[in-house]
Structures are given as structure tokens and as C-alpha cells.
Amino acid sequence: MYEFPVFNDKNLDEKVKNVKAVIKKNEKTIKKLLKLENKSFENFALVLFELEEALNFAFQPISHLNGVANNKKTQKALKELLPLLSEYSTKLSQNAKVYQALKEIEQDGALDSEQAMALRLELHDFEMEGVALDKERKKRIAKINSKLSSLENDFSQNVLNDTNSFEIIIEDESILKEMPSVEKAQAQTQKDGKAVYRFTLHQPSFISFMTYAIDRNKREELYKAHVTRGVKNDELMTQILALRDEKAKILGFANFAELSIAHKSAPSVKNVEEFLSKLAQKGKPFAEKEFAELSAFAKKLGLDELFSFDLAYYSEKLRKELFDIDEEHLKNYFESSAVIEGMFLFIEKLFGISFKKAKTKTWNKKAEAYDLYENGEVIGRLYIDLEARKNKKGGAWMDNWTSGSITPKGLKRLPIAYITCNFAPSTKEAPSLLRHYDVETLFHEMGHALHHLLLKSKVCSVSGVNGVMWDVVEFPSQFLENFVYEKSVLKLFAKHYKTGEELSETEINKIIKARNFQAALGMMRQLEFGLFDMRIHKGALDAKSVQTVLDSVRDEISVLRPPAYNKFQNSFTHVFGGSYSAGYYSYKWAEVLSADAYMIFADTGVFDAELGSKMRHSVFSKGGGEDMNKLFEEFAGREAESGALLRLYGFDDK
Template identity: 50%
Template sequence: MFEDFNIENLENSKEILEVKIKESKNKIEELLKIENKTYENFVMPYQEVGERLNEFITPIFHIDSVKNSNLTQNVLEECLPIISIYETELSQNDYIYTSLKDIQDKYYTSLNDIQKKVLENEIRDFELSGCHLEKDKKDKLKELNLKLSELSQKFSQNLLDATNSYEMICDDYEDVKELPKSDIELASFEEDGKTKYKFTLQMPSYLAYITYGSNREKREEIYRAYCTRAPENENVINEILKLKDEKVKLLGFDCYAQYSLSRKMAKNEEEVVSFLEELGQKGKQKAKEELEEVAQLAKEDGIDNIKSFDLSYYSEKLKKAKYDLDQEFYRPYLEQNSVLEGFFSFLNEVFKVEFVDITSKTTSWDEKVKIFNLKEDGKITGRIYLDLEARKSKRGGAWMNNWHTHYIDTKNKEHLPTAFIVCNFPPSKDNTPSLLRHDDVVTLFHEMGHALHHLLSKVEEPYVSGISGVAWDVVEFPSQFLEYFAYAKDVLKIFAKHYKTKEVLDDDSIQKLINTRNFQSSLAMIRQIEFALFDFKLHQKLYKDAEEIQDLLDSIRAKFSPIIPPSYNKFQNGFSHIFGGGYAAGYYSYKWAEVLSADAFYMFIDSSNLFNKTLALKYKESILQKGGSSNMDKLFFNFAQREPSVDSLLKIDGIIS
């Protein structure tokens, strides 16, 4: 039923990949020889060829990001050129393109809406891949795609290497005395008969010191290390931007932003920029007021000019003063296993999906990985792998990755979906379980929103099932929607239980968490606007060198940001979303999709019941089960029976009343 995750033969991946690509090419050649091509005899088997190859390739990329080693790096470096060349050749194959066009023209009236969507997407993607170009331009595009995939991988590897190479040692307990006990335990080690404390740029460790570190000089030391990582990425960025500009101009676009929007829900560049600037203008005054509140607190310590490396530390103090909130108090109530058990219970109650632990019955890549089958109406419908704890060999951040997709093949066999959720939560030790921050819980809800969007799909065509075919600027909608429930009192009560006493978190403590949700919400929004505008404007024309790029970032900060980072901050060298991932000219998607997610959640608020099963099942059927089979604006309208409103987002964030 499911393919087990098995990388015993990883070192031979290149040879196996070459065989599989040859098989794929042969199968496509067979399909192209069919005289009377139809959707059934050509498009469906063509999709299956793509799915089978993707199912082999995904673990190669996945293992390099979760269990990074010289072997995984070498394997990926060997496989990347082969994959890139194959995908470019495939995407420029005139015969496939004209076959799809012919089927669309000939059978359009007899196709269902989902089949029409598959053809529409594929034909668009062939055109965006240069299928209409002359041979010399196609060859050039192939070369550019290969270089870009290699540079993207190089950017990520540079960042990971830089993250792993840094350690900050504190000899004095005074420097760590304000840290939560569990963070002190994780950082402590013995050397020459003395207890010392080690901090790294791994996110749990970095956040612990930047938020609670008593020594201002040490805070700046680790902050500086974090925001000056991988200076060599400056040259990688210049090269990526140059090649992307060259690529899209070959395809007939004015700039990369224009090219990017051709696959998104947003209609044009002006719409994106005005959307972001409108949010920025509405939030910047309140952000200034939020910063001033922190600055006043810092003045009590004699700091008259608050800096970026002070912000988390004094914000945490202010939050505690305003709401009497001690994050450390909550962590024993948010033990990882308890959170998972309660979270699954909640999902089963509202979406009628059961999670069955099968960790001991199958294989994965690390002993800490947990594996679950999903069941709906007593039938197994999907599988999920959870790799939640930080370790040195794992890339930072959190993400969901799809492996298998739900579809019905040409032999009428149902293929079930699988997905990975990867996070970097505080690791468990022999004597210390993994105790989460509430922010970690929110992250888990977010990534599970992505996973359910993929795993609950009932679409029968693989290229628009699950998250496949979903426009990039709305793909965050289901993940952000689920996040809101991580602040709901009745949801928290299901799993917030002390790991020793089993006592449930009391109402007052939960209310404090809810009250803090909008703490510095305008500062957080302005930060996202800064990232999104920088990304989008960076791709509206060619910025030729690091100085021009820095000037752009500085100009956006000057317009919106209430606090300007120190000049040594080179945030762009670590902006892996756009240089090492798929968010180039698309980072605005987080805010764009948040409008949908906030509006959908408001429907539950308006119903006066966050466990509204009728509404939850309507959401499951209208959004989650439909995957990419229809445009999200249409799916949202079917669910809500109206257009989304920006005001719902601003209300939920407490920016307007």
C-alpha cells in the first residue's frame, strides 16, 4: 500500500536515477507514437510517468536537508544536473506540448473541469519553459536552469555550513541566569571541572540566548554571527539574479516578478506592491508605538538607543510585565508527545481524520522520527512522517514536503498520499523530554495545515491533487488557517497537560497566552512586509551588485521599519526562502494567503463555535479535498459564499478594531 522510506542504496542513486530517467523517456516516446491521442490514453499515463520519477527523487532532496552529510551532499550534487537536464528537456518537448494542445482543442467540451485544469496548467508551464523557442534559445535555457539549480543548492549548503560552524561559549553563569532551566540544561557542558554553556546558530539555541541572554555583549555577538552568516552567498545571489533575469527575458517577460505572477492568483505587479504597501502604511504607526514601549523598558537598564539585538530580550521582558507571561512556565505543559496526542484528537473531532502510530512497524531516516497512518471512515487514506527535533545535520526552520500524491491510475488503482513535516523543536535528552514553546505549537499547527491540504485530497488527477497545482500565493492559506486554532482555549485544554503531574493548564494561564497573540503584531507584520517588498522589488529589475541590493533593502526599511538593523546585518545572505527555496518574487504569498485564512477563521468565530463540525467539514470538502483542481479564489467563494476581506486579517491581528 505504501512505499517504505529506505535509503540503504543512497550512494547508488545516480545510477538508479539514470535508469529511471531512461525508462521515463522510453514511456513518453511510446505515448507520443499513439495516433489518436486522448486524455485517457495520453495525459493520464503522462502524469503517471512524472509521479513515479518524483517519488524516487524526493527522498534524495529530503535526506540532504534532514540528515546532511558528505554522502548526501555528493549524491545530490551528482543527481542535480541529471534531474535539471531531464526536466528542462521534458519541458521543452514540442511533441508533448502540441499533443496536449491538440487534446485540449479536440476534446475540450467532453472534458470535466479537473481535466481542463490539468491541461491548462501543463500547457501554460510548457510555454513558460520555452517550448515555443528556437533550438539555440532552448539550449541556453537548459544551461541556465542547470546553473540556477546548482546555485540554489550552493546557497543552502553555504548557509547550513555557516550555521553549523559557529559556537559561542559562556563561562559565567551570570550570562545565562535568565534563560529557562531547560535551555540551560541543553546548553551546559563540563570542561576542566567547570560548567560552561554552549550556544549555536541552530534556531532553538539561538532563540534561547537572543531572547533571555543577560549579557548584552554576548547577545550582540550571537546576533552578529547569525546575520553575517555565509558572506560568500553575496556572490551567489548576484549570479542567481543575473541568470534569472536572463532566463525570463529569453521567455519574453520584462522581469522575473512578471514571470513569477504568471503562475499565481495575483493579477499583476502593481496589485502585489500596492497590497503590501497598503498593509505597511496601515501598520507602521502602531509598529512605532510598539517599539517605543520596548525602548522605554530598555531605558530602565540605561540603554538609550535600543538595537536589533536587544529587541527580543526586552520584548520578552515587556510581555512578561504586561501579561505576567513566563514562557518557561508553559513548556512543561507542552511536552511534545502530549501535544501531538491532543492535536490529533482535535483534528479527528473536527475533520474526522484519525492518526494511527505505526513508527515501530516501518522505517525512516532517524530514530526520533514518528510515523502515522491517516484513517477516514475506518479506511487508511494517507501517511505522515514527523521529524520534529533539532539536530546538527538538519537544515534550520520548519517545512512540509509532499512525497506521494493521491490519484487514480490508468489501471483504476488508487495511490495514497504521503508527506513529511520537519521542524527544529528543542531536542529530547535521556532525562529531559522535548518541551515546546507555544511558538513551536503554532509552527506544528502551521505545517500540519500544509500536510492536511496534501493528505486529505480526493482529486483523482495527480498533477492537481493535494498541493500539486495550487498557486504559490495561496498555498499558505490552509496552514495559516490551522495556526489560529493553536490559540483557542478549548483546543489548548485538550493537550496542555503537565508532563509530570498531568495537570491541565488553567484558564487564566491560557487566557494570558491568548492575550499575547497580538503582542507586537504590527512589528511582526512590518517585518514580513519588509521581507516581501524586498523580495518582490528585487525581482522587478536587475540589481547588478551587492551595493544596489543593499540600497534597495535600506530604502524599504527607511520607509516602513521602526528599527534599522546595524550596517553589518546582511539578512539577504541568509534569505533562503527566495535564494534556496521556491519563494522568489513570491514571499508576499504569506500575507496574500493570510487574508483568506483570517477570513475563513472569522467564520468559525462568527458561528460562536470553534468546534463547528458542519463548518469544518465544509472547509475540508471545499478546500482541503479539492487540492489544486480549481483556482483558490473560486474554491474560497464556494466555501464562504463571498469574497475575502482584508479587514478580517487586520482585526485578528489587533491592528484595527
Template identity: 45%
Template structure:
């Protein structure tokens, strides 16, 4: 049997990849790689970039090319057999990664390079690769005694399995709950688009009549925001916020409570093994922030500056709900609903009302036009590319007539696709002798698909999400670094990696840019002046409430890992953080933490603060465009050259200061958020 995952294809042959290919391919590549490293280390005692790093890049790239489409398909076209194949490989990959990073001879080989005279002649990016490698060897316990190395290996393997299980449980618990509505009056208040989508979903599930609701965000969010039926809102809220918990929908085997405790215990053990006091310290070893106190201080200062306004915003909401609707006791499932009513009353604008002006295709083409003006690149759709689903599209990115990057775009929510939005790498840019392997990205969202003969229509919030993920994609695709380990998003400190994504969001709020991304799906008319003014006026509606909510998540994550003690009560930690920063208190049954995939399954453990940290960077970076012109060509080229093109080849603070001329400050973020 030929195995498509073992072919060194230009792009993944998605339609040919089957679950039965996965494990044999990974086993084969791991065995080949281990044998190669063994022979490489036997061959010489003196190593150079060309004799060590380049050959290792080649074998790492082969593994990445095989695993990347598997991990991606597991997230976007999940099935029982694929999930099993994926999960079976996680311990193998974890063991392999640990074996490589704990190989003392490989560590010594890198040290000989760092200590050599030739190292002084390396360019900055090469030096960064070698320094990062040595740091990562130490963080993997390369200098530990053998027994502790084995302990580290076992911990990494188990953590990898638990993270995947956490994610699977959230997906299964989300899919386990549906509700068929047979009386349309129960959906009173819902926008026409949401009603049509729920009818279409019911039909696809074989229901002749009725409207099907699920916990997927495009179904859940409109109910929480617009549905007049309070008991239905409460029912959906309860199901959503208890997913993967002891009281959530679906099989009780999907409860993530014990998994959370085990992940926390093992992370703490891992950190202690490497001489860190806690997992938060270990996490910061590869980040921009210097220490735990700096992170806590940063988050608490933002909370201190934001909470008074957040309390005022909540008071206004309660007063409005009482006066206008006689609603006395606002619960968590009421906040979004009455907030939307207040937004309407103040600004007479709603996300749903804006949909007709943001057909997906217009938003995409407008985004391309804006990016072209900023960074001098162009985009072209490529037909007949092999993909994992009929909705997926593929694009080339050009500069000066030459293709410099490519990406897949998968916009719509569907069954067996993980919720949320993300960017991931399919291929990484690296130089191979005389040629350059082009970077290829996956851009994934979960928007409402086209309904009937109408095109997909986005809310403005969804347009912002699209720009966000595209920012990550640009960081990956516009890199000019030739070394895989620091090319694109690789080697970028986790708390700086959100800078380009949040930076790109700013153009969704600029009048000149909105003219590019809006156009009524029937008439082509750009967003009318009155709606534009209302949208901009409403931009910072309840922004302090949103700020403290994000700070709640960030502080909870960081304190959970920093102050970990055996037998920790996770709910108590969360409640204490809420006492400190929250203004909206969820009900006691809320189990938000059980589906907090970012920190338990998505790489953000003791790092969720990164979103706010990077927001400070992005707001301050954008303030230079505000000063010099939002489409100023020189400023755009400066951002391209100093930030996007450099990838992880230098420290993020150095790159930021090269672009901005100074260190970042929080004032631009507070100003953009409308917080005094």
C-alpha cells in the first residue's frame, strides 16, 4: 500500500489520506529520523550549521509535513477512526520529541557550534536558532539524571494524551446537545438568518418540521443575544456553560474535572523537575514577560483602570432593563440579551442588521485590497486544489509577480469541526539549497454558512475575527526568514504571537477601510454613512465589561498555575479571581473551566494573559499608523520589514522598538477601548 503521508508532496493530498495511513507513516518517519540522528552524531565531533542544523531541518520538515494534515483534519473533519489514529500517535510523537530534546550528544553538538569561532559570523537569525535550541534542551531536562529524564518523558507523554482527551470531551459534549423547536413562536426575536439556519440544520438531520438548535457558536450566540424566550436562553446557557462537566449534556464520561486536576498536578511536577517553583515560571522561560510579578502586575493594573467603568456599565444595563422591560433580577443568560437591547436603544445598530453589508466574498476581497495597500502583496484564488471539504478554498500570495506564500480558507461551521477560529501552519518557509519552500497556512473560522440562495453574510464581529486570523496568516506567509525554526510564527514568543492578528483588526474600524470590505449583497452599496457612524459609536459599548472578563480568564489561568497546591479547588481559585475583577457573577453551576480549551488543550497554559499583552503591543503599533496615516505606504513597509518579515528571528521587544522607536505602553489600548 502506498502511503500518501510518506510522499514529499508540494501540498497535502487530503483526499487520499485515510486513518489507516496515519500510524504507519508516523512510525516510519520517527524510526527513520532516529536512525539518521544516530548516524549523524557518529560522523563528527565538530559541527557547523551546514552539518547539523540543515540536515535536522530536513528530517523535522518531513515529520511536520506528514503530521500537519493529520492534526488539521482531526480538527475540521473529525471522525471516530481518524480521532483514534490521531490519538494513537500522540504518545509516539511526545516520546520522540522528548528523546530528541534529551539527547546529550545532540545537546553537545549544538554547544560546540555556539562555542565555535564560526558562530560569531552567523547572521542574527541563525544565532537565534542555536540559542533557542540550547534553551529548549535545558527546558526538556537534557542535564537531568537518567531517572528524572524518564520521569520527564512520562509526564510529557501523559500531558499530551490528557490535552487531546480534554479537547475531544469538549467537542463530544458540544455535539451531544441539540434541541428541536416545533413551535416557531419560541424563537421570537431571533433574526431571520438564524431561524433559516436552524431550519436548514433540522432538514439536514431528517426533520420534516421544526428548527434545530445546537451549542455550536453560530446557533448558540443568536439565541443568547436576541431570543425573547427567557427559559430557552436559560436552557441553552446552562447546557453551554456546563459542557464537559459533571452536570453537563452528554455522557458523564465527558466530564473534564479530573483531567483538569491531573493536568495541573503533572504540569507542576514537570516545572519542579526542571527547578522552577511552578508551571507559570516554566511557561515564562520562553515568553516576552520577564517574571510572574510582571504578569500579575500588568493584569492587575489593567483591572484597576477598567473595573470602575465596568461596574458603571453594568449599573446602566441593570437600570435600563428594569426601567424599559421591568426586568429585576438579571441573570447570566439575560446579560447578552438586554445588552443588545441597550445597544439598539443607544445606537440603533445590531450585528444582525449589518450582515447584508458584509457578504463573505466582499469581506475577503476587501481584506485582500487593504493588505495589498499596506504591504504590497496580491492574492489569487487557485481552482482544483485538493482539500478536505467542498467549502474550502485555496489562494496564492504574490509580491512583484512572484508567489511567496499560500493558504487554505475554511470559513463555515459544520458538524465534526472544532469550534472557534484559528490559523495553523501547513508548510513552513525554509531555504533548501537554491530553492525556497513556500509557507502555507490553514485559516479556519466557524461562521454561519450560506442559507438557501443567499450568500454567506457575516456580522461585523465575524469580519473582525476573519481579519484576526488573517493577521496570523500574514505573519506566517510574509516572513523572509530562511530557517524553519524562526520562520513565520516559529520561535515567536507566545505573548507576542498575537501582535499581527490583533493589529489587523484595527482596519475593521476605519472608515476608509470599511468602504473596501462592505457592500450590500443585493445592491453592492457600501455601508451607509448613518450605519457606519452608529457602528463606530457603538465600538466601545461595554468595552470595560469585556476587558474585565478577559482579565478574569487571564488571572484565573495564571494564578491557577502560579499558586498551585496539591488538592487545589479549581472553582475556589476562579471565584477568588472573580471577587477581585469580575462585575458579572455567573451562577454557581457554571463550569466555564471545563471547556477552557485554550489553557488545557491549546497551548495557552499560564499564558492566556498573552492576548492582553499582545493587545497592548498591537494598539501601540497601530497608533503609529494613526499618526502617519492608516494607509501610509512607508509605515506599512516598516511594519512588514520589522515585524512580519522577521518572524521569530529576534527578540519581540527588539522588533517592536525597531518599529515604534520606543517601548510599548498601555495608554493606546485603553484609549482604543474607550476606557478613561
């Protein structure tokens, strides 16, 4: 029986010491590797990749804890380690002797396709860190990398601090008369011995208030606090963009956008902008129609002009009127544990694999671990942490602790992945109940996790999601999320958490019918983010210029301009604190593949065993060692067609 490592959230100081020890050990090993006379992929490149895996194994739990149990100790640990990790990584990537050894192994030619791709990716990373540059420019890139690592972490921490620091207390219960009882109960607390209701900027609480609170002034108060988070980030944003631009120019690129595209499937920045603009041109008339419909509806209810802080409230009312959807009623059928079990059953039917709960430690009593099995044999482990709580970073994401591969000693290492979300927390009165949108988010992250868990690879650097081009890494995740609108899938888990009653066919049909409600408005918002991200990375912009670019993009894309005080960019952690810089377009770029693949299932059959097997082995079981566009062609027998995306959104030409 395979023994997985046990996640331990204790002894943070020891974990920090261990990371430092691994760095030192790696540096010594690299020196020994360079002394080898007959260097090969097996005795040099593979060992080098394993050093990176060992460092990730040591550091990743610290990074993960900073995301799910953020406190002063985890913040201190990251501040201490990030410069050291940056220094180590840059020093390695600028080592001309290591680069030359890898180059010679590549030119030797005795490599399989996976090994060749792993080498190509590694050599590209070296080139993007200036391995061929002179000493002074190498030193400057090293300083830039170290500074960027710290600035990006500070940017995200500032957003989390602001998220945690604001709350609004509602004493007048009548303001919440339209709010589902479960959500109201989650907000209830005590003040001076009487019941009051506390709402915060954490996603479940924020969405609940913006959707159901009848007091418009209070909605704006919470909205304003949300869109002005990161007030300290103006200067950080300026520095981040300047350093990214400087690094790009040192490496010979016109700007950071060009550097970012250098290892993505998109052929050029121009091509990306044209792609986003064409989608916007197609979608804007539909978005304008949706907004006009919402405005007319709000006017009928007595509101003359819609503002950003009105959208969720009136959209929910309109959705209920058009489709007779009762969100409070529906949530009773999406209890988180039941959804997880149903999702596992769906995956078993689709891919022929199964999950069983694992007995092991986690970082929080609400987090669970599951082992993945195929033909009775364990092939991976998955941690799932769904509920929002203070000191947990917002949003939803998948990350990995280990990559499935074969070590240089011939030992099998199984993959470990995490899914982290921020759904409504459980209470004494009720378990965690999800919105249908939350179910969609969970399936999305599960798509990422499966992509990491299902790969069978010998090389850790291209195992699972490792090495996958960033603008196609969303293909598996966006593919899987589509199935939450399939009747046969919903029937697997949509059961009342108290009675076990199945969600009726009528209610399921309402969910499916409402799928594209305000789809164009949602798409235009994503296109706005993508264009904004790409354009601010064309130079070294200060905070004022960033605002000018955002205003320009909104003039081009938006159908509703937000208030002037909206500083969305100051909390845009995907771009300024994450991995999506000059890459946010990836969501829509990959959706061309995912929409087309899903439509094949929709037309053929959701549980078609042959099709499921083909998708698993053509896409989900392949990692960075393969071209994702070619993998789609292997699955579909043709290139992807953008028409499927338009069809999915309901505004294809008819």
C-alpha cells in the first residue's frame, strides 16, 4: 500500500528551516551533477527536475497554510522564504553550465517526446531568466525577481487584510426580509445582548447581502468597501508593472505582454487582443439587450437608474420572475458533502475511477482528504476545503503538493492536489448549503485537480498541470464545469439535505433554462478584465495611467460604468498577486477548446463510456509534455471551432 506524506500544520519554524536546508542540499547536488562526465537525461536532467520537486514538496505546505489559515506566522514565513526561493531559482536558471549541459542532452536526440518537451520547457525557462546575458544584467534580473516576489505577495496580503477589516452590522431585521433564512442565520450574531446581523467582504457574506438586502444605501456601503480594497496597492501596482516591463526589455522583448506570450499557445499579443475584441463585438449587442431588460424591470419596480451596487439585487429578482427560480429552496438540495459524493459518482461514470475518504490529518476540521482509485489501486490523493472563514484567502483555486512520476531511483510517486473554495460555512442549524453557481465552481476546480491527478508520467516537471501552457490550462476545468447543467448529472446529488427528496424534474429544467441568463453581461466582464490586463502590460504604467487604461477598456466594452470610486484594479490579485499577468485572456482562449469538447458530449451522450475514456486518455491524462491543441485534435479528430463557444453562450448565428 502506497504511503502518502501526512500534512502537518504544526511546527512552522521547522518547516522554514527545512526549506532552507533543501535549498542548500540542492545547490550542493547541482555542483556534483556538473562534474559528471557523461551527462544524460536520466543522470542529469531528471535529477535536476527532482530537485525542483523536492523544494516544492518542502515549501508548498507553508504557502498553502498562508492561503487557508493566514496569520502573522505564515506571513512572516513567506516574507522570509520568498526572497531565498527567488534567489535560488534565478541563480539556477542563470547557470550557463547547467544550461549548456541541458542543451547538449537535447541535441543528443535520444529522447522520447515527453523528455524532449521537458527539456524544451526547462531551456525556455533558463532563457527567460537571461542565462545568455552578461553578469550585470543577470544581477539586475535577479534583483527584479526577488523584488517582484515580495511585492506580489504584499499586494495579495493587503487585499486580504482589507477584506478582513471591514464589516457592516444590521440591527433592523426588516432590511433582510428577502434574504433566505439559512443565509440570515449564518450572519446572525449578538450585540449588547440582542440579535444583530454581521456582513463582511468575504465572498459568501458579500454576495448574500448584495443579492437580498433591500436597503440600497447599505448595499452601496458594502459595495464601496469591496471595490476600494487594496487602498495601499497603488504604489505596489506601479512598482510591479515597472519591474515587469524592465525585465522584459532586458530580455529583448518590447514589453511584458510580449514576454508573457512567449510561452503560451497564442501566437502574438495582437492575436490575443483581436480574439478578445471580436468576442466583445459579438457579445456586446446581447449584453446591451440584457442590461436594457434589467433596467426596464428595475424601473417597473420604482428604480429610475441602475448602478453597480444594484445589479445583484435586481438581477436575482428578474431571474426569479423569468424562470421561477427560488434560490433559498434550491440551496437545500445542494448540501456540500452530498455534492462532493455526487461529483465523485459522476467522475466514476465518466472516467472509470473512484474516490474514498482517507484517514489522515488536515489543516482544518472542515477540510477532508480523499484517495483516488482505479481498479482497486490507489493512484492519487485529493484534499477538499470548501467553507469560507476568516484568515482564508478569497476565491477558489487548485494547487498541488506532489506530482505523479517516477523518481530517478525508479520509485513511484503519486500526485496530491488541493481544492480550496469559499462557500457558505456550516452552522449549528444547517450544513454548508451551496448555490448552483458554487456547484459549478467546485466542478471547475475538480477539472484542474483531475488533470493533475490522472496523468501517468515519468518526468515530474511535465506531470499533471506542470508545464502546461497557461492559456490552455483552463481547458479541463472549464470542460468539467459544464456538466452541472446536465439533468443526469444533477440527479446524482441534488437531494434535500433533511428529507433526501430528489430535486424535481421541473426545478432541474428551470436551472438548465436559466443557464444563459445574463451570460453576455458576464462574458463582457471577463473580456474587460482580459483586455485591461494585456494593455497595462505594454509599458511601465503608474497607478494613474492604469486607471486611464481601465477607463478606456470600459468605454469599449462595458454597458454599465461603475462609480468613479471603484478601484477594482487595486484588488485584482489574479494579475498583480498571482500567475495571470498578461494571461487573464486564458480563460476565454481555453474556453474555445472546452466548449467544443463539451458540445461533443452534449450531442453524443453525457455518460458515453467510449467518449469519456477518449477524453480522459487524450486530455486529462496528458500534461505539459503535450500540446493541448493537438490533444484536442486527438480527442475530436479535428481542430477546435469557436462556433461552439457562441453556441454555448446562446448567441450563435441562427
